[in-house]
Amino acid sequence: MQAESGGAARVTVVDHPLVQHKLTMMRDSDRSTKGFRELLNEIGMLLAYEVTRDLPLEPVTIQTPIQPMEGRRIAGKKLVLAPILRAGVGFLDGMLSLMPSARVAHVGLYRDPDTLQAVEYYFKSPSDLADRTVLVLDPMLATANSAVAAVERLKSRGAKDLRFVCLLAAPEGIARFQAAHPDVPVWTAAIDSHLNDHGYIVPGLGDAGDRMYGTR
Numbered sequence: 001m002q003a004e005s006g007g008a009a010r011v012t013v014v015d016h017p018l019v020q021h022k023l024t025m026m027r028d029s030d031r032s033t034k035g036f037r038e039l040l041n042e043i044g045m046l047l048a049y050e051v052t053r054d055l056p057l058e059p060v061t062i063q064t065p066i067q068p069m070e071g072r073r074i075a076g077k078k079l080v081l082a083p084i085l086r087a088g089v090g091f092l093d094g095m096l097s098l099m100p101s102a103r104v105a106h107v108g109l110y111r112d113p114d115t116l117q118a119v120e121y122y123f124k125s126p127s128d129l130a131d132r133t134v135l136v137l138d139p140m141l142a143t144a145n146s147a148v149a150a151v152e153r154l155k156s157r158g159a160k161d162l163r164f165v166c167l168l169a170a171p172e173g174i175a176r177f178q179a180a181h182p183d184v185p186v187w188t189a190a191i192d193s194h195l196n197d198h199g200y201i202v203p204g205l206g207d208a209g210d211r212m213y214g215t216r
C-alpha cells in the first residue's frame with residue numbers, strides 16, 4: 001500500500017502477511033527478548049526486500065552450463081545501511097544477509113525522556129555517502145525527532161539519496177518527518193493510532209531498544 005502526502009515522498013506500508021504476522025508476535029508483551037530480537041531480524045529481511053524493489057538492473061552476459069545468456073544484475077549506486085542506535089541495529093543482520101556488500105553507518109542517538117529531543121552520542125559513516133543510496137533504519141518513528149536528526153546528520157555528511165525504514169510509525173511522526181525531509185520516502189510495517197503523553201506509540205510495542213536488549 002502506498003500513500004502520497006502533500007508533495008512529500010511516499011509512505012509505503014508493507015502489508016505482506018508474513019510481516020504482519022511477525023509484527024503481531026512482536027507486539028505481544030509476553031514475547032521474550034530472544035523472540036523479539038529474532039522477529040526484528042526476520043522482519044528486517046522482509047523489509048529489505050520491499051525497500052530495494054525498485055533498484056535499477058543492468059544486463060550482463062553470462063555462460064550457463066548450457067549456453068550463453070543475458071542475465072540482469074543490480075546497477076547504479078551502492079548501498080549504505082544506517083541503523084539508529086540502539087534499536088535500529090535489530091534490522092541490521094537481516095538486511096546484511098540479503099545485501100552483504102553494503103557499507104554500514106552507525107548513528108548514535110537517544111531520546112531525552114523529558115524533552116523527547118534526540119541527543120547524539122556517536123556517528124561513524126563511510127566518507128562517500130554522496131555516491132550511495134542510504135537506508136536509514138529504526139524500528140520506531142514516534143515523534144520523529146530521532147529520524148529527523150539522523151537524516152540531517154547523514155545529509156550533512158553528503159548523503160543525497162536516502163530512504164527511511166521502520167517497523168511502526170505514528171501519524172504525528174510521519175507528518176513531522178515529511179515536513180522536515182520531503183525528499184525521503186518511508187517504508188513501515190504499520191501506522192498506529194497516535195502518541196501517548198510520554199511520546200510512545202499507541203498501541204505500539206513499548207520501548208523497542210529495551211525489549212531487544214532486555215534492559216528495562
Ligand code: PRP
Binds near residue numbers: 109112140145146
Ligand atoms: C527509540 C527508537 C527511536 C526513537 C523513536 O530510541 O529506537 O530511535 O526512540 O522516537 P522518536 O521518533 O520520538 O525520536 P531510544 O531513544 O529509546 O534509544 P534506544 O534505541 O537506545 O533505546
Ligand code: URA
Binds near residue numbers: 207209
Ligand atoms: N521509542 C520506542 O522505542 N517506542 C515508542 O513507542 C516510542 C519511541
